[in-house]
Amino acid sequence: xxxxxxxxxxxxxxxxxxxxxxxxxxxxxxxxxxxxxxxxxxxxxxxxxxxxxxxxxxxxxxxxxxxxxxxxxxxxxxxxxxxxxxxxxxxxxxxxxxxxxxxxxxxxxxxx
Amino acid sequence: xxxxxxxxxxxxxxxxxxxxxxxxxxxxxxxxxxxxxxxxxxxxxxxxxxxxxxxxxxxxxxxxxxxxxxxxxxxxxxxxxxxxxxxxxxxxxxxxxxxxxxxxxxxxxxxxxxxx
Numbered sequence: 561x562x563x564x565x566x567x568x569x570x571x572x573x574x575x576x577x578x579x580x581x582x583x584x585x586x587x588x589x590x591x592x593x594x595x596x597x598x599x600x601x602x603x604x605x606x607x608x609x610x611x612x613x614x615x616x617x618x619x620x621x622x623x624x625x626x627x628x629x630x631x632x633x634x635x636x637x638x639x640x641x642x643x644x645x646x647x648x649x650x651x652x653x654x655x656x657x658x659x660x661x662x663x664x665x666x667x668x669x670x671x672x
Numbered sequence: 673x674x675x676x677x678x679x680x681x682x683x684x685x686x687x688x689x690x691x692x693x694x695x696x697x698x699x700x701x702x703x704x705x706x707x708x709x710x711x712x713x714x715x716x717x718x719x720x721x722x723x724x725x726x727x728x729x730x731x732x733x734x735x736x737x738x739x740x741x742x743x744x745x746x747x748x749x750x751x752x753x754x755x756x757x758x759x760x761x762x763x764x765x766x767x768x769x770x771x772x773x774x775x776x777x778x779x780x781x782x783x784x785x786x787x788x
Contacts, residue, residue, distance in 0.1 A: 566714075594776060596779075601781065602781050603676070603763055603765070603779030603780050603781045603782055604715070604763075604779045605778075605779070606776035606777065606778070609776060649714065649715065658703050658705075658720060658722060658767070659717060659720055659728060659730075660705070660717070660777065661717065662707075662714050662715040662717075663714055664713055664714030665714055
């Protein structure tokens with residue numbers, strides 16, 4: 561039972577354009593969402609997060625949007641840079657519980 | 673170093689052998705997690721330690737898998753009688769875990785385990 565779903569295994573975007581990575585979840589108890597970025601042969605690194613009390617969180621080129629009614633979140637990267645090429649994992653957890661559930665990842669390729 | 677350290681970085685062993693993987697968390701991090709990532713798949717939760725509380729072992733796939741952690745320090749993940757389906761990258765992460773605060777996890781670079 562995949563509670564966090566990333567339905568696009570890969571995405572290619574031209575440098576300078578916007579990258580939009582999508583994530584859907586099924587567990588309505590999730591109230592905190594995270595995005596991680598992973599380069600080959602390295603562990604994932606935390607990128608940005610959002611609490612369910614918000615619908616948007618921005619950090620530089622990265623913005624996460626949360627639509628609770630649709631159980632959907634997305635990560636926007638603008639402008640995209642070649643160094644953003646990596647696998648992006650969506651993750652979710654709920655209050656009082658430290659276990660984090662990850663999606664299977666989306667591989668982003670930014671073409672120079 | 674300041675990050676999560678895992679050893680070995682690579683391990684190749686024969687089917688049926690036991691393996692032990694090690695994780696050194698970031699100093700001061702009370703929460704420690706083990707995940708597994710099989711080829712082409714996402715991160716699969718295995719086990720979670722929080723301070724001196726009983727660990728959450730709900731993700732361990734079989735009784736061949738076990739993990740220990742002494743206090744808030746090093747953790748070891750042991751796989752007994754390894755099978756080929758155990759081949760994966762095993763990732764360790766740590767965080768300031770307090771049960772209510774949302775603290776992001778910091779990951780090590782993983783141990784790539786290959787069972788022949």
